[in-house]
Amino acid sequence: xxxxxxxxxxxxxxxxxxxxxxxxxxxxxxxxxxxxxxxxxxxxxxxxxxxxxxxxxxxxxxxxxxxxxxxxxxxxxxxxxxxxxxxxxxxxxxxxxxxxxxxxxxxxxxxxxxxxxxxxxxxxxxxxxxxxxxxxxxxxxxxxxxxxxxxxxxxxxxxxxxxxxxxxxxxxxxxxxxxxxxxxxxxxxxxxxxxxxxxxxxxxxxxxxxxxxxxxxxxxxxxxxxxxxxxxxxxxxxxxxxxxxxxxxxxxxxxxxxxxxxxxxxxxxxxxxxxxxxxxxxxxxxxxxxxxxxxxxxxxxxxxxxxxxxxxxxxxxxxxxxxxxxxxxxxxxxxxxxxxxxxxxxxxxxxxxxxxxxxxxxxxxxxxxxxxxxxxxxxxxxxxxxxxxxxxxxxxxxxxxxxxxxxxxxxxxxxxxxxxxxxxxxxxxxxxxxxxxxxxxxxxxxxxxxxxxxxxxxxxxxxxxxxxxxxxxxxxxxxxxxxxxxxxxxxxxxxxxxxxxxxxxxxxxxxxxxxxxxxxxxxxxxxxxxxxxxxxxxxxxxxxxxxxxxxxxxxxxxxxxxxxxxxxxxxxxxxxxxxxxxxxx
Amino acid sequence: xxxxxxxxxxxxxxxxxxxxxxxxxxxxxxxxxxxxxxxxxxxxxxxxxxxxxxxxxxxxxxxxxxxxxxxxxxxxxxxxxxxxxxxxxxxxxxxxxxxxxxxxxxxxxxxxxxxxxxxxxxxxxxxxxxxxxxxxxxxxxxxxxxxxxxxxxxxxxxxxxxxxxxxxxxxxxxxxxxxxxxxxxxxxxxx
Numbered sequence: 029x030x031x032x033x034x035x036x037x038x039x040x041x042x043x044x045x046x047x048x049x050x051x052x053x054x055x056x057x058x059x060x061x062x063x064x065x066x067x068x069x070x071x072x073x074x075x076x077x078x079x080x081x082x083x084x085x086x087x088x089x090x091x092x093x094x095x096x097x098x099x100x101x102x103x104x105x106x107x108x109x110x111x112x113x114x115x116x117x118x119x120x121x122x123x124x125x126x127x128x129x130x131x132x133x134x135x136x137x138x139x140x141x142x143x144x145x146x147x148x149x150x151x152x153x154x155x156x157x158x159x160x161x162x163x164x165x166x167x168x169x170x171x172x173x174x175x176x177x178x179x180x181x182x183x184x185x186x187x188x189x190x191x192x193x194x195x196x197x198x199x200x201x202x203x204x205x206x207x208x209x210x211x212x213x214x215x216x217x218x219x220x221x222x223x224x225x226x227x228x229x230x231x232x233x234x235x236x237x238x239x240x241x242x243x244x245x246x247x248x249x250x251x252x253x254x255x256x257x258x259x260x261x262x263x264x265x266x267x268x269x270x271x272x273x274x275x276x277x278x279x280x281x282x283x284x285x286x287x288x289x290x291x292x293x294x295x296x297x298x299x300x301x302x303x304x305x306x307x308x309x310x311x312x313x314x315x316x317x318x319x320x321x322x323x324x325x326x327x328x329x330x331x332x333x334x335x336x337x338x339x340x341x342x343x344x345x346x347x348x349x350x351x352x353x354x355x356x357x358x359x360x361x362x363x364x365x366x367x368x369x370x371x372x373x374x375x376x377x378x379x380x381x382x383x384x385x386x387x388x389x390x391x392x393x394x395x396x397x398x399x400x401x402x403x404x405x406x407x408x409x410x411x412x413x414x415x416x417x418x419x420x421x422x423x424x425x426x427x428x429x430x431x432x433x434x435x436x437x438x439x440x441x442x443x444x445x446x447x448x449x450x451x452x453x454x455x456x457x458x459x460x461x462x463x464x465x466x467x468x469x470x471x472x473x474x475x476x477x478x479x480x481x482x483x484x485x486x487x488x489x490x491x492x493x494x495x496x497x498x499x500x501x502x503x504x505x506x507x508x509x510x511x512x513x514x515x516x517x518x519x520x521x522x523x524x525x526x527x528x529x530x531x532x533x534x535x536x537x538x539x540x541x542x543x544x545x546x547x548x549x550x551x552x553x554x555x556x557x558x559x560x561x562x563x564x565x566x567x568x569x570x571x572x573x574x575x576x577x578x579x580x581x582x583x584x585x586x587x588x589x590x591x592x593x594x595x596x597x598x599x600x601x602x603x604x605x606x607x608x609x610x611x612x613x
Numbered sequence: 614x615x616x617x618x619x620x621x622x623x624x625x626x627x628x629x630x631x632x633x634x635x636x637x638x639x640x641x642x643x644x645x646x647x648x649x650x651x652x653x654x655x656x657x658x659x660x661x662x663x664x665x666x667x668x669x670x671x672x673x674x675x676x677x678x679x680x681x682x683x684x685x686x687x688x689x690x691x692x693x694x695x696x697x698x699x700x701x702x703x704x705x706x707x708x709x710x711x712x713x714x715x716x717x718x719x720x721x722x723x724x725x726x727x728x729x730x731x732x733x734x735x736x737x738x739x740x741x742x743x744x745x746x747x748x749x750x751x752x753x754x755x756x757x758x759x760x761x762x763x764x765x766x767x768x769x770x771x772x773x774x775x776x777x778x779x780x781x782x783x784x785x786x787x788x789x790x791x792x793x794x795x796x797x798x799x800x801x802x803x804x
Contacts, residue, residue: 167801190771190788192748192764196675197727197797199751203679204706205800206669208647213667217650503668512671520674521753528752 051263058301061341067310067462074438074461077245078225084242166208195528211501215412216508218440225437225461253459257308261458265306269355272299273362280365289395292366293344300340307334307439308462313342318469320345320398320428323391325420328430329492330402331410332441333450334457335432338465345400346370346390348383356450368396384419391425398428403485404505409442410434412499413492416485427473429488431496435464446509468495622696630697634704634717640802641700648696658693674751675730682729702726708799721786723798728785738779741769 057063275295282288304311313319319342320326326345328335333356336347348370351357363369370386390396403416410433421427434441439460443453457463470491475484486502493500622645630641649655651663661680670676686705687698694702705726707718716722731739731747745765752761772780772788780788 166803190768192751192768193727193772193788194792194797196730196747196751197792197794199673199675200679200727200730201706201798201800203670203673203676204703206667206673207651207664207679207683208644208703208800210667210669212669213650507668511665512668516672517674517676518753520672521751522755524674525752525755 047260047263050260051267054260054264054305055267055302058305059298061297061301067308070308071310071438071462071464078437081242081245166205192528195524211412211499212503212507215408215414215501216444216446218409218436218442218444225439253461258459261306261308264302265458268299268302268306269359271302272359275299276362276366289367295366296340296344300337303337304334304341304463307457307460309334309338309341310462310464311338311341312464312466314466314468316342316469318428318471319343320469320472322398323394323396324398324426324428324472325387325391325423326398326400326428326430327403327416327420327488327492328400328432329410329413329496329498330404330407331432331434332407332443333453334441334463335402336400338432338463339400339430339467342467344397346397347400348387354450370399380419384422387420388423391423406505406508407443407445408505409440409444410436410498412501413489413496414501414503414505416489418481418485421475421481421485421488424475427484427488429470429473429492429495431468431470431492431498433466433468433496433498435466438462438464441465466496470495630700634700635707635710636700636704636802637804639804644700644703645696648699656693658695659699660692660694674753675747678730678747678750681733682726685729685735686726703800706798706800707802709795718799720794723794724786724789725782727789727798728782731785738781739769739785740779741765744768744780 275298276292279288279291279295282291326339328339336345339345344367346367346369347360347363349360349372351371351373352360360369360371364371368390370383370390372383372386387399390399401420403420404414405417406414408414436442439457439462441457441463443450448456473484473488473491475481479487490500492498622642627638627641630636631638634641636644648659651667652659653663653666661684664680664683665671665676670679673679683702684692684694686702687694701717704717705722709718709720728739729735731743733743733746745761748761748764748768756764769778769780772784774784774787775781
């Protein structure tokens, strides 16, 4: 036992100076916001290695295929029959087929950086949504949203009665398509990668044994990540955390005023820069002239709890969110000592008015920092932007949109809070290769005359999605945790009814009746004239930084609906409510 | 290399499913990864809830019925759907391929799925009441009871060849003759 300890002591004495020096170097560089370009070098090396790995996988697959004697003609059989009706298909198919075993050039193409990640431009990443389709299983054709104008004249009604049956077939197709592939659930899961990044990752096909060279490479990478990077990063993280707590405590002693604000500004920048190095964050800021100046609301898309940290390495923000226990709580309390942030209790979150009031007060004070809000209210996997809660857009302040797009090749920053705890997430981040993020500051936006908060929120969302190369979705991010409210189903029924009424109108007075219903004669739960999914007023309306364990808040005026939703959810059957008149007959 | 427990699909199994369903290997692997992601609890089978957790399906007025038909057609009373059954049902929605046997995706098989959806008590007939239930979930409360009755009457009347007041599967197929089922119930699976 004795000699063993001696060895350890000897080894640590030997290792201490380089480790300490590295950490110190990191800290000093972080303090002054400087970089030696080492991280860029590191990232470029990684890319070269991944590309080599991708080539390895490709050649191995080819060898296997030859061995199996599989004729490629067989593989294309289905594609041939499909392509007759679609010219685009064959090229798409080829891409899909080779996806995952793509060559280096393919990988470059997908991520849009020819020479280095650092040059990823907004133009390149904008093409990404189209390319994301490569992972699809099917080509979606049917949507159940019947657009009232489009269907006009298109429907030929040979036999009036049977029309319903035929329409139901459309619903079936749409339903089955959504089972195979849907827009929403995939956004709450880790994004699929085109090539293996030597971390254990989501796609099942990467887990297969390919060849021994890759296995060795993976093991080396594993050793590097866990034995070298992780200890370094943990020390940097701890130092950053201690620095944050101590500095905020000291700043808290100063009287309010310009000096305190300046101290806080500089200290926070240093803190966040140190912390960001604990995950080897490489952040590229674009259009810095649009950076939020004094007060105002900065609005960004939300992928991970690190978003706030990433953004804060360039500018200091006030944060808003619910109080957390544990280490996050510690950070929150520390932050509040030095400047004003809005933290609220979970119970208080239910009271939207209070939060809105605090927000309004904060924004009207010119001496306070711009406030950072993630209006999605939950983490999305960085392939899309989901519905923005209207709360922060009602305040009337200038909105500074910020688009964030991570490069998930080196580590996926998405936090799937239903699967991972915060500590697990942190560990995963610190054992990843690096976190690379592009941040675009968009020109400030104001609400237009006569525009309501929802439309304004959608406009901002669209701008962010475009800039960041993300898919603009209208679905609510809260669907990650909760079921679709029956109200949305009703909306679909209503839409269908309108369409149905149109081509049965000649035979009976249905149309007249349907229009009478529009005036609210029959329908008890008619929604106000809002289009699409924006009419989710009853859904949680929180303006929360990381609401990720939050059940969601519900405005008081929606209490009946909420009860109904509970009822529907407990029965797992939305139709229950709607079918009752018939089944009771 | 990593978490191999999630790779439960063996080569022979893929081949077998491929022979069974006319999906190719790639498609099966992709469908399998979809199956795994639908199976949130990691049970190895899907339950009704796993389907209805897909928001797009849940807002579908017939979403519930579709899931129902899924389970009925799989012939599983336990309300558990394994991957084999899952792929088998989806195979019904493959486009009809002239060069193949189309065991699962022929016109009749496709229609069978739709019929199952309407046939709530699974006795082989669509009755007026059953149709009204479906119609009601499609239009919700936007129609009066009289209108509902009227539409139901007309629909049943139109397809009811033997005038027994209900629609058998054969009658259903006949009524659908004018409809392009090949197109309407085929999903474009990518290779």
